[in-house]
Amino acid sequence: xxxxxxxxxxxxxxxxxxxxxxxxxxxxxxxxxxxxxxxxxxxxxxxxxxxxxxxxxxxxxxxxxxxxxxxxxxxxxxxxxxxxxxxxxxxxxxxxxxxxxxxxxxxxxxxxxxxxxxxxxxxxxxxxxxxxxxxxxxxxxxxxxxxxxxxxxxxxxxxxxxxxxxxxxxxxxxxxxxxxxxxxxxxxxxxxxxxxxxxxxxxxxxxxxx
Numbered sequence: 001x002x003x004x005x006x007x008x009x010x011x012x013x014x015x016x017x018x019x020x021x022x023x024x025x026x027x028x029x030x031x032x033x034x035x036x037x038x039x040x041x042x043x044x045x046x047x048x049x050x051x052x053x054x055x056x057x058x059x060x061x062x063x064x065x066x067x068x069x070x071x072x073x074x075x076x077x078x079x080x081x082x083x084x085x086x087x088x089x090x091x092x093x094x095x096x097x098x099x100x101x102x103x104x105x106x107x108x109x110x111x112x113x114x115x116x117x118x119x120x121x122x123x124x125x126x127x128x129x130x131x132x133x134x135x136x137x138x139x140x141x142x143x144x145x146x147x148x149x150x151x152x153x154x155x156x157x158x159x160x161x162x163x164x165x166x167x168x169x170x171x172x173x174x175x176x177x178x179x180x181x182x183x184x185x186x187x188x189x190x191x192x193x194x195x196x197x198x199x200x201x202x203x204x205x206x207x208x209x210x
Contacts (some may be wrong), residue, residue, distance in 0.1 A: 001120065006113040007135040007147055008084050009076035011035040014044065017057045023050075027067070033172045039067050039133055049083060049103075049106025050100050055105055061097065062089045066112070075156045076134055096143060112137075160173035 011030040013035070024031055025039035043050055056063040085106075088097040099111060123136055127150045135149035137207035 001049045001118070001138055002141045003139040004115050005086070005137040005139070006116060006122070006133070007136040007137050007149065008066035008068060008086065008112055009074045009153070010066045010072055010078070010084075011037045013067040013083055014062060015039075015053045016056065021055065023053065035067055035072060037074070038069065039065075039083065040082065041044055042067075044080070046083075046108070051107075052085075052109050056088065062091050064089065068185040075153055076132060084111050084112050086112050096139075113150075127151060 011138065013025060015023055017023050023160050025036060025043050027033045027035040027039065031035050045060055053063055063085060064087045065083040066086055067083055068078040070078060085099065088099055088102065088134060089095065090097060111120050118140065123138065126172075127135060129150045130150050133150050134153045135144055135147060139145045202208070
């Protein structure tokens with residue numbers, strides 16, 4: 001293992017420069033999504049982000065960020081809106097660059113936390129018990145990467161996304177007496193505004209449980 005990075009839980013963000021010199025921020029697939037609009041706003045308003053992104057574009061480097069925000073919550077809560085630098089990639093060779101080699105350019109830039117000295121077996125074991133964390137990105141010496149997600153994250157992501165409207169999932173959690181373990185920690189953070197689900201209070205699956 002060469003590097004281990006924290007797996008952030010938001011939306012991929014990157015930037016392109018148009019022929020007229022204008023820099024546009026984008027989410028994974030759009031320049032016009034709500035996330036893309038916020039990504040652009042951060043670039044326009046944050047001088048440190050703007051300086052770093054402009055440097056990368058000048059050097060032919062694709063800076064890949066994660067856009068995280070209390071209003072863009074997937075599962076893991078974030079207290080502040082931010083762009084977190086995940087990777088830097090050479091646009092000509094496709095090679096991933098070592099972020100540490102650009103430390104002199106990272107003033108004011110949030111970088112995904114990294115750790116060392118752990119084996120893949122360590123992470124597999126940790127993934128079974130760790131909470132409030134999506135997981136890790138593991139980069140090997142040959143440049144290849146894998147991701148390992150925590151059981152805590154997988155359980156909640158399944159409930160709040162693909163299984164959100166499947167009654168049998170909620171019934172199964174109730175029968176197994178594990179519904180409070182999954183739902184209660186999320187009830188306060190998600191059900192106060194309900195905009196995370198995009199539904200009215202009386203139709204919110206968490207408000208209707210318990």
